[in-house]
Amino acid sequence: MPAYAVIGAQWGDEGKGKIIDFLAENAAIIARYSGGNNAGHTVINDAGTFKLHLVPSGICWPHTMNVIGNGVVVDPDILLKEINENNLDPSRLAVSDRAHLIMPYHITLDNLEEERRGDAKLGTTGRGVGPAYVDKVSRQGLRVGELLDPEDLALRLPDIIAFKNEIITKIYGGKPIELEEVFEKTKLWATELAPYIQPVENQIAEALENDGKVIVEGAQGALLDLDHGTYPFVTSSNPTVGGTLTGLGMGPRSYGGVGGVFKAYCTRVGAGPFPTEIHGAEGDAIREQAGEFGVTTGRARRIGWFDAVAGRYSARVNGFDAMIITKLDILDGWDEIKVCVAYEIDGVRTEQFPVDAAMLDRAKPIYEIHPGWTESTRSITEESQLNDGARAYIRRLEELVGVKTKILSTGPRREETLVLEDFLA
Numbered sequence: 001m002p003a004y005a006v007i008g009a010q011w012g013d014e015g016k017g018k019i020i021d022f023l024a025e026n027a028a029i030i031a032r033y034s035g036g037n038n039a040g041h042t043v044i045n046d047a048g049t050f051k052l053h054l055v056p057s058g059i060c061w062p063h064t065m066n067v068i069g070n071g072v073v074v075d076p077d078i079l080l081k082e083i084n085e086n087n088l089d090p091s092r093l094a095v096s097d098r099a100h101l102i103m104p105y106h107i108t109l110d111n112l113e114e115e116r117r118g119d120a121k122l123g124t125t126g127r128g129v130g131p132a133y134v135d136k137v138s139r140q141g142l143r144v145g146e147l148l149d150p151e152d153l154a155l156r157l158p159d160i161i162a163f164k165n166e167i168i169t170k171i172y173g174g175k176p177i178e179l180e181e182v183f184e185k186t187k188l189w190a191t192e193l194a195p196y197i198q199p200v201e202n203q204i205a206e207a208l209e210n211d212g213k214v215i216v217e218g219a220q221g222a223l224l225d226l227d228h229g230t231y232p233f234v235t236s237s238n239p240t241v242g243g244t245l246t247g248l249g250m251g252p253r254s255y256g257g258v259g260g261v262f263k264a265y266c267t268r269v270g271a272g273p274f275p276t277e278i279h280g281a282e283g284d285a286i287r288e289q290a291g292e293f294g295v296t297t298g299r300a301r302r303i304g305w306f307d308a309v310a311g312r313y314s315a316r317v318n319g320f321d322a323m324i325i326t327k328l329d330i331l332d333g334w335d336e337i338k339v340c341v342a343y344e345i346d347g348v349r350t351e352q353f354p355v356d357a358a359m360l361d362r363a364k365p366i367y368e369i370h371p372g373w374t375e376s377t378r379s380i381t382e383e384s385q386l387n388d389g390a391r392a393y394i395r396r397l398e399e400l401v402g403v404k405t406k407i408l409s410t411g412p413r414r415e416e417t418l419v420l421e422d423f424l425a
């Protein structure tokens with residue numbers, strides 16, 4: 001049985017958690033491949049409301065295994081909190097021995113660097129994600145599997161902490177990290193996490209060999225991708241489809257489908273260009289109505305119209321063969337709905353998403369105006385219940401992005417979902 005990827009197609013917060021929870025009923029494994037607890041996934045079903053940062057969104061199905069792959073950076077304090085809050089045991093959750101650890105000094109450095117940048121800050125989530133990936137790339141990182149060898153850690157940590165403290169105190173003027181505190185933490189993490197630490201690529205390969213469906217869970221979104229996003233206003237990993245292969249250790253032929261999750265409009269958190277941003281009272285009203293505040297940081301999300309230029313680009317760099325559209329019901333009752341079909345940059349019309357963030361910042365959106373609809377799409381689950389206005393809007397987005405819509409989300413709860421075509425077929 002193949003794997004299916006569910007990838008954020010915009011700037012994150014597209015509602016991937018809800019979609020994963022919905023699809024997980026038919027999955028053997030749900031696997032996270034990138035990012036860390038900078039992500040925030042909300043799942044609402046009969047069992048309650050779950051706000052997850054690290055643990056995959058398949059945990060509400062008792063038969064589904066949840067896997068945190070090597071491409072993820074793991075803050076064990078957060079992982080243990082989520083394990084305890086959700087009564088997870090190793091039969092339901094595994095974390096790769098090759099995933100890198102977010103250490104306390106990474107969190108300190110993330111926040112000190114943002115402070116140093118002042119007005120030019122990126123608006124990171126402050127969870128230590130960037131500095132943890134820096135250490136991974138510079139081959140100075142610690143991996144989850146290394147927790148299982150405390151004697152070796154005891155030998156290595158003094159040097160690591162001394163070096164980080166030089167940077168923290170001498171470059172940033174910050175408060176040093178206490179070696180003893182960090183070492184004690186690693187011992188606790190080792191004891192509590194040991195049963196969950198596994199070479200998870202084997203579990204994924206075996207599930208695929210045994211006809212199990214593997215759903216690959218995205219975090220953040222394509223436009224925050226370190227390579228393909230609006231650099232430097234990006235996260236430090238690859239949320240795009242390429243990241244799924246390196247972040248889980250699986251091959252491209254495993255895939256039966258790659259779905260892009262798009263909000264019916266756009267949002268962005270943190271700094272960076274956002275051509276379709278709606279400023280002022282109109283944006284504020286949508287934010288309040290849609291509850292667009294970050295699950296991780298509580299920050300107000302910036303609101304914008306659907307950007308089909310960015311959407312088409314995102315579909316290309318990910319090879320989407322399905323569009324999954326969320327929050328459609330938020331558009332109910334609007335007089336008119338704008339969709340950005342092209343940009344004007346320095347007086348020239350273009351339908352290409354520019355590589356350069358400064359150029360994207362100068363992009364003026366060229367809009368197409370769609371009539372709104374008065375009927376409610378909230379909670380609808382049948383295609384026949386979809387009103388003509390909403391149907392036309394969806395069809396137009398498909399046409400502009402160049403990908404077929406297979407799932408529509410019509411509310412935050414699991415059952416508020418309209419399947420137009422089976423994504424897992």
Ligand code: IMP
Nearest residue numbers: 012013038039123124125234235269270
């Ligand atoms: P970092 O990932 O914490 O380093 O933050 C880098 C950028 O990505 C900032 O603009 C964050 O707001 C943004 N970001 C990181 N994770 C998410 C997410 O899950 N949803 C939306 N934006 C995110």
